Amino acid sequence: MTQHELISAHLNLHTVLQNLEDLVAYDPEMAALAKTWDVSIQFDVLNGPKCHIIFKNGQCRVRRNRMAGPSVRLFFLSPAHLNRMMDGNGAPIPLKGFTRLPFLTKDFPKLTDRLEFYLKPTPERLADDAYLLMNTRLTMNTAAFAVRELAALDPVARLAAAHIRDGAVLLKVLPDGPAVHIKFDRGYVIPAKGETSAPMACMFMRDLKTANAFLNGKLDIFSAIAADDISIRGQTPMLDALGLVLDRIPFYLK
Template identity: 35%
Template sequence: MTDTRTLSYINLHAILGSLPMLCALDSRAGEILGKKRMTVGISVSGGSAAPGAAGILSFENGRCTYTECAPGSPDVGDAKIVLTFPTPEKFNGMIDGTVTPIPKKGLLRAGFLTGPFTRLTDLLTAYLRPKDEDLADPAFFRISTMLMFHVIARSVCCIGNEDAVGRASASYIPDGAVLLAAGNEISFAVRAENHRLSLSPDPTEETITAEMRFADLLTARALFDGKINSVASVGDGLISIRGMIPQVDNINRILDRVALYLA
């Protein structure tokens, strides 16, 4: 029902791709990073018949940016630390903690990976796989849900582009930008162009053609955790939809598959 190559895209673009947001939302992330400047390039082979995921994480003054790269992009090799993975399984293993990566480049800087980088990803994990008692803290809940929302929005793009069933859903999405929002707290725009999906860097710059809005972060969280159903929630107004409904409808079908990959 799921494939490891798509999972590697999610692990790179959605999970590690959330580190910039973590740095923006939790000051402890900046403290972990200090003023260190570092770039980490990651390239995953998709196998003989398919491209693999690639991206670059850049750290500077406690902040972080993430750049998605084209498969096999030479830009990855320009990073100070370069991690290459011969298979999606190996990369997914690093995310699970079962595989220890050996840098192809920047071996002498490996201390960044075992030190600040690991502490940063541990902090991210605490938010993305939260304990119930942590979620009782409103500040933690807010950051955790916003990060989760980001992971889900980016995962929608990964699944719509890479997963066989997800691509079937994306094939029915007309061009445009779909706003996914939780109240007025946070919003993302998923762009569709020729049935390829991408996350807009700035939703306010998009011409929105459809919208799926959760009443608030509580509703978003309940949906992400599978405690409420999107169809039922439309009826009681917790989720509102409007605009080009085939976009919302098919993104909703991809959302069903996000849960499979992130389980």
């Protein structure tokens, strides 16, 4: 197992899969699909990360670590095994929930395929306003939740995060979102969806197209600030250091 494989596995479980929550919440087709689901799935990676997903009452919740009594338990022999599955080149080992195999082979893949669709934009797809909004929302979520994993595991990101003072950083698309914030508290990094009441630093993006281009690495931030497409407020050194952490994401997630 390499450090790269381990960090990629953490990002796949704790940043990519958490987007299933918003997929069920904001995509009408996926909301209808999951409306009656009452199932929980445990992901266990040997010598790697663990998380669980709960579908109940039309909602999806993705949480870290193990849960008691999941409906399904999926085991992976290594972080690389998990990463291959996320890339579509492998399959987990089911240890529990054999009666749920129809769900795992027919229903759940519809959700993960839809997630992949939204996370792999093309110019044609981004021309659709609904797709643009969803891709921007999920990409922003991925970035925020990646900060916690990278600050803990990636040497470059850890060094950058160590220079971020305590407080919250807000990233928001104007005028009405989506938004995320990342709280730094005595060495802990706590990402969350939505706004926060008293951020120490803020980055506001003019609109969805601006935010999408920035989040997908197609917009130079200095040019965007000069053009007033992106505005920053508060403790700008926090945003500078955060940018160094976010720059590490493409090294692990393609």
